[in-house]
Amino acid sequence: MKPTDALLAVLVPTLWSLGFTLSKAAFDTFPPVLLIALRFGVTALAFIWAVPTPARAVLWRIFLVSVVSGSVQYSLAYLGLAGMDASTASLLIQMEVPFAALIAWIFLKERIGWRRAIGMAVAFVGIIMIAGEPRVQETWFPALLVISAAFVWAIGQVMVRAIGPVGGFTLIAWMAAFASPQLFFASLVLESGQWEALTGAGLPQWGLVLYLGLVMNGVGYALWYHLLGKYDVNRCIPFLMLVPVVGVASAVVLLGETITWLIAAGGFVVVAGIGIITIERRVR
DSSP states (O other): OOHHHHHHHHHHHHHHHHHHHHHHHHTTTSOHHHHHHHHHHHHHHHHGGGSOOOOHHHHHHHHHHIIIIIIIHHHHHHHHHHTSOHHHHHHHGGGHHHHHHHHHHHHSOOOOHHHHHHHHHHHHHHHHHHHTSHHHHHTHHHHHHHHHHHHHHHHHHHHHHHHOSOOHHHHHHHHHHHHHHHHHHHHHHHOOOHHHHHHHOOHHHHHHHHIIIIIIIIIHHHHHHHHHHHSOHHHHGGGGGHHHHHHHHHHHHHHOOOOOHHHHHHHHHHHHHHHHHHSOOOOO
């Protein structure tokens, strides 16, 4: 991989991780589900005009993905994030990787192999270690929501693969267009204080919303699909292991969170398990 592309590959998980941490900060102004609705709304308004309209059958599949991977998954993740430390949530959400391997094995009959099986087991051990931290036990329900979000994300990836060859930007733009109205409705049902949040937000808060919708969703995924178009998936995926590292570091620096030795050790074990799953052994 060229040095410039390697820098881009490092930038992508950095943008995504910062978005997760900044979302936690934005909860001081916006209710969690409303924030996701605004995030997807910004993405849709910015990019829907620049992508083609898929066939009706494809649009229906994208709509179903928007329900699962957009509305349900992000609602679970953000509601969980609102009730616990962003650093711990950044580690728990990484269960997306072993869950994705497990779901692909069940529904797509993909072979797991002994390396992935070991990686999944190691990652689950790390989650058990994190769950043993008293601070996490006090917020067990938000932690469960975040882990559930990781599981729902894995299901959504199987659904995405069933859509067929749709461009990355097209998928993101249309999924955002479908998900945003769903999330606004969910916010009206589940939350309160939306009008006060919208009218009371200042430039910094709206800047966070723009970051989530344009930079995290738009620039982040644009760079990611650019890299996938030039290199094998197995050369790009390992860079995503930086997501929990940057997530924890940014939560400590920006939010002033503290990390206990048990959470740090459990997080290391989770990342190690993910590494075993995602990094393919090179054949000489």
